[in-house]
Amino acid sequence: MKLKKFKIASINLFNYLSPPSAYYDFENIYSQAQWQKKQLWFRSFLSEHQPDIVGFQEVFSSKELSVLCKKQGLDYFAVVDKPEIMSDFIYKSQVVAIAARYPILAVEKVLPSEELVNHLGLNEFNFSRQVLRATIDLPSLGLCDFYVVHFKSKRANLNVSDENLPGLSTSASIFAKQFLGRWSADFQRGNEAALLFHAMLQRREKTNQAMILLGDFNDNLHSGVLDALNMQRKKIHSVDIKMSELSQLPDHAINNSLKYYQLNDAHNLFIKTRDFKTMNHLRKSTHYYGTQGSVLDYILLSNEFDTECGASLAEVTSYETFDSHLINPEYDIDSDSTDHAPVMATITIRS
DSSP: OOEEEEEEEEEEEEEEOHHHHHHTTTOOOOOOOHHHHHHHHHHOOOOHHSSSEEEEEEESSSHHHHHHEEEEETTTOOOOOOOOETTEEEEEOEEEEEESSSOEEEEEEEOHHHHHHHHOHHHHHHHOSHHHHHHHHTTTTEEEEEEEEEOOOOOOOOOSSSSTTEEEEEEEEHHHHHHHHHHHHHHHHHHHHHHHHHHHHHHHHHHOOEEEEEESSSSSSSSTTTTTGOOOOOHHHHHHOOOOHTTOOOHHHHHHHHTTTTEEEEEHHHHHOOOOOSOOOOOSSSEEEETTEEEEEEEOOOOGGOOTTTOOOOOEEEEEEEOOOHHSOOOHHEEEEEESSSSEEEEEEEE
């Protein structure tokens, strides 16, 4: 079978949990009508847009999701973790999942390097949601490593007593807990990105397989917190580190060497191969907090998908953000769907 193109999508399912179970609180239970509407929304999305590989976030009911996917031709499905039960029928800590039309040959948890954790001065470290790596056999491309993530949210992540912080009044303590909690969440998310990328580099050197990272990053890729996933050559050289090995190489060799390890935003790869100079092309938000939109959901690709690289095997020929349910919702259809916009990239094999 010769593959000419395939589609990759990332979808945050927003508390995908079948009744009568509840998420986080005993009141959070979908009625049967709500659950059926939610199921129909995602089934319709998969049927209409026909992605070939999908990374899912906020999965509680993995069996139900597997059945839904298989009915849409996504016969291969995997998870590497289970949601935690708080008590009785109340669940927390959703997991990520992956579904594909092509064989998943291996699936594993991504574990951080204990040595690196110690070097970073972390007493202990765990991903807020376990990262999944799946090796998929893509016709015409061969083995490719897909990573599905759901990084720590911006919700305050600081466990302190209800008492005032040392040396602060009640009002000052409330203020301090807010910014310290926010920093703690950013710190966790940044460590997740850095330790994941280190694991991806290890895998890359071991297998030489193409890498695709997709998921809900809970932050803008250019925020600074996620710099590990957004390293460009100029950033690497701006850091005061010793690069004696690279300093002996000509510029083009340095550039090619570093590109082998970098990840590229699929949206940007699509844009740079198209002429949008005469168009008002603005990137759509994938999530809204009130009226403020932001891009939180991404598909990142290794240099096999960058047409400017000599090792390029394929290119991004389409990138779509499906946001109509967020900006112009129809209650009867969209009310129980998701608070994120799915994103999808079409990858075309280069001849």
